[in-house]
Amino acid sequence: MxxxxxxxxxxxxxxxxxxxxxxxxxxxxxxxxxxxxxxxxxxxxxxxxxxxxxxxxxxxxxxxxxxxxxxxxxxxxxxxxxxxxxxxxxxxxxxxxxxxxxxxxxxxxxxxxxxxxxxxxxxxxxxxxxxxxxxxxxxxxxxxxxxxxxxxxxxxxxxxxxxxxxxxxxxxxxxxxxxxxxxxxxxxxxxxxxxxxxxxxxxxxxxxxxxxxxxxxxxxxxxxxxxxxxxxxxxxxxxxxxxxxxxxxxxxxxxxxxxxxxxxxxxxxxxxxxxxxxxxxxxxxxxxxxxxxxxxxxxxxxxxxxxxxxxxxxxxxxxxxxxVPRPGGLPAPARLHTGIVFDRVSFRYPGSDNWVLRDVSLTIPAGTVIAIVGDNGTGKTTLVKLLTRMYEPTSGRVLIDGADLAELDVVAWRERLSAAFQDFARLEFTVQHSVGAGRLSRLDDQAAVLEALDRAGGRDVLSHLSAGTATQLGVRWDGADLSTGQWQKLALGRTMMRTEPLVVFFDEPTASLDASTEHALFDRYATAARAGAARGLVTILVSHRFSTVGSADLIVVLDGQRVAEYGTHDELMRTGGRYAELYTMQARSYQ
Missing domain, CATH: 1.20.1560.10 (ABC transporter type 1, transmembrane domain)
Known part of the structure; x- marks a missing residue:
């Protein structure tokens, strides 16, 4: 009782x-x-x-x-x-x-x-x-x-x-x-x-x-x-x-x-x-x-x-x-000075005995565009999940300008992030709200949404919609039915709604787009990222298409739950290791 x-x-x-x-x-x-x-x-x-x-x-x-x-x-x-x-x-x-x-x-x-x-x-x-x-x-x-x-x-x-x-x-x-x-x-x-x-x-x-x-x-x-x-x-x-x-x-x-x-x-x-x-x-x-x-x-x-x-x-x-994570004693930084450090980080999913990451140490300098590549299951997306605090490391620490990420207020930290994922959400609202949801304070700001779509290369989606940003999405609501690629462009627009983030993640965000469109978008994102270098903006690209990551400042190759290679595109190609092997293999497939 x-x-x-x-x-x-x-x-x-x-x-x-x-x-x-x-x-x-x-x-x-x-x-x-x-x-x-x-x-x-x-x-x-x-x-x-x-x-x-x-x-x-x-x-x-x-x-x-x-x-x-x-x-x-x-x-x-x-x-x-x-x-x-x-x-x-x-x-x-x-x-x-x-x-x-x-x-x-x-x-x-x-x-x-x-x-x-x-x-x-x-x-x-x-x-x-x-x-x-x-x-x-x-x-x-x-x-x-x-x-x-x-x-x-x-x-x-x-x-x-x-x-x-x-x-x-x-x-x-x-x-x-x-x-x-x-x-x-x-x-x-x-x-x-x-x-x-x-x-x-x-x-x-x-x-x-x-x-x-x-x-x-x-x-x-x-x-x-x-x-x-x-x-x-x-x-x-x-x-x-x-x-x-x-x-x-x-x-x-x-x-x-x-x-x-x-x-x-x-x-x-x-x-x-x-x-x-x-x-x-x-x-x-x-x-x-x-x-x-x-x-x-x-x-x-x-x-x-x-x-x-x-x-x-x-x-x-x-x-x-x-x-709920313990209350962070530290506020999220307004800008990054030194960058992000993975300090001997290991991780395995709850209930699993298999390590996804094992003793990973990695430095991402502030103001850097970094690409993470590797075969399926090597832990690329897991790094993103740890940085967004969807999970906590099983062991080790993630440091933000020297402060333990676990000590930062999680809500405040996420407000300083923006992200586009391969498994994006199809928000069946109006186009205005589906894109504007990326920044709730400007949810009804049409100019901000149009600007975000321009930055994401998704303005062309509106040309197929009679009511423009006021178009209802989703056939179950008698709305417009978009292709997977069009949905993905709206998701990218949602990512661009936050104009001054500290970290932006692009985790296979263009998997439904053709290679040339993806390459153009990544070049655009890299250019925009360098414009934000003054505040220490870190842009993280995760992709299976090696041809799209050459514009990154640094490339991290994951293999066997660890960082196998780390450097610029030219450095890794000269080394002739795993990155050079995979890059060459993919390049031949496009010839």
Whole structure:
């Protein structure tokens, strides 16, 4: 119970924050249920009054029936709308908060962790329960209040009739056991369920659609998704069968108890030891006791699922809080004086034993255009991820003008960066906002967006769009559908929105453009980079096309998780090492 209190505080606190009036209204619903359950008492009074010709009892009984039924009915009718409206508001509040938390995690480490993905999958699957959490809490409280009302009425009939409760009590222990079984089954089935969801999504993914059709992968994806879903459901279904069998045994025991209780009160009434109305009351209660015991248990099952989901939300919130880098004691520099140093940096991704970088030492002088080249998997993009603090080094340090990057405020540091990536985001806004998002303070500044597109060589994209920068993008919004190359030019424009960064990354940003266009763009970027040398601007180019990096001041060749070569294009060509070999090989392919 102690572990559930934070989850309950979260659910009630969120509902109270979004709408206090509706929260109070939903919380009052159990009153109507308790009033409705007193109908058995009023029926008993009417029955006794009729048989004993007691007018007072008849009047009290009838009045109680009418008023109680009316109040109960009105509360039940109104509460349906209250619950629905509050559920929508609470659900929206949690959706927004989950999106905010996941988007604001400072790095990308969580994407590499299976345990994080499993818990996030369970949170996504139960996310709807958070919206209806106040309804679940109200129903659980309503069930408990109803159960207490029934138990008090049993005492009124005769204390021995509480034996029905004793016979039903094992259901409480059974319910807890069943909850544990379900929780274990949910955890065990999470990975398979996540895989099935991923495969189903891949089947609908437009970007994967061509390969699926060219290689005939539809059947294979469907088979794998079916196997994963079957494995996911098998664990859950076996658990549900086990739960059903234990529930059946408890129900049989309860029915036998009901027969004994009704017979006991009937004998007492025939002997004149209790009023005749008690027979009616115990018959009424014999139908309600089962509900009074089973309904709280069932509602606790639902509440347990909701609290588990709320617990996963709290885990996500705590995880995000722990993932926030320690507050940097140093502000991000306004300009670079000496440059960037990788000091014996090693790195491997979370959960992996394979080193991506191993004991890398590298100096990037301020005001330099540097190109990073190497085969796939040599760690080129990883260097960029470390410099943007998407990950922290496993060992070693990255120094910015002599200060440890880990000591700088991460938000302030990223505000001094700009980047273009091969896996760029397709922001389906208007062109103005898709490009302007690179600098939120000038999001609606059309002149800044046009200038950024000019610098990125992407102004020609507008010639195909009738509404210019006001054009909505994305066919799902009845907007324009761009080619991959056009999307990439908009992403490059977004990079150019920041006019005075300290470090600019171009990580395979022109993979969808032809070689000559890429070469022209890189030459333009190199020229612009040298114009920013006065503030120490560092431009980092990552490319597989060696012909485009010759204009860089320095070239770093990565091989075997280490820096294999370092120097200018002419120096590396004279050395005749790995760079010269790869450059010559690519040059021949263009002849």
């Amino acid at each position: 102690t572990e559930s209190l934070p989850a309950i505080r979260l659910l009630v606190g969120t509902a109270w924050r979004v709408d206090r009036r509706l929260t109070l209204a939903v919380a009052a619903e159990p009153v109507g249920n308790a009033v409705g359950l007193l109908a058995g008492l009023w029926l008993a009074l009417v029955t006794t009054g009729v048989l004993t010709r007691d007018t007072t009892q008849i009047i009290v009984g009838v009045a109680g029936l009418v008023l109680g039924a009316g109040l109960s009915w009105q509360l039940d009718l109104s509460s349906s709308q209250w619950r629905m409206t509050l559920s929508e508001k609470v659900g929206h509040a949690f959706d927004v908060e989950i999106a905010r938390i996941t988007a604001s995690l400072p790095g990308l480490e969580h994407h590499e962790r299976g345990d994080y993905q499993d818990k996030l999958e369970l949170l996504r699957r139960g996310q709807g329960q958070l919206g209806s959490s106040m309804t679940t809490l109200a129903v659980a409280f309503k069930a408990v209040c109803g159960g207490l009302t029934v138990f008090l009425l049993l005492v009124v009939v005769h204390p021995l009739t509480l034996g029905l409760v004793a016979l039903a009590l094992p259901a409480v222990w059974i319910a807890r056991l069943q909850q544990r079984w379900r929780a274990v089954a949910e955890d065990r089935s999470a990975t398979a369920g996540r895989l099935a969801r991923h495969l189903r999504a891949k089947a609908h993914d437009r970007d994967a659609g061509m390969e699926i059709r060219v290689f005939g992968l539809a059947g294979e994806i469907q088979r794998r998704a079916s196997r994963a879903w079957t494995e996911h459901r098998r664990v859950l279904e076996l658990t549900e069968r086990r739960i059903a069998l234990t529930g059946l045994g408890q129900q049989v025991l309860y029915v036998l108890g009901v027969v004994g209780a009704v017979g006991f009160v009937l004998v007492r009434a025939l002997r004149g030891e209790s009023p005749p109305g008690d027979v009616v009351l115990v018959i009424y209660l014999s139908q309600q006791v089962q509900t009074a015991v089973s309904w709280p248990i069932q509602s606790m099952h639902g509440l347990g699922r909701t609290l588990r989901t709320a617990g996963r939300f709290l885990w996500l919130r705590d995880h995000a809080a722990l993932a």
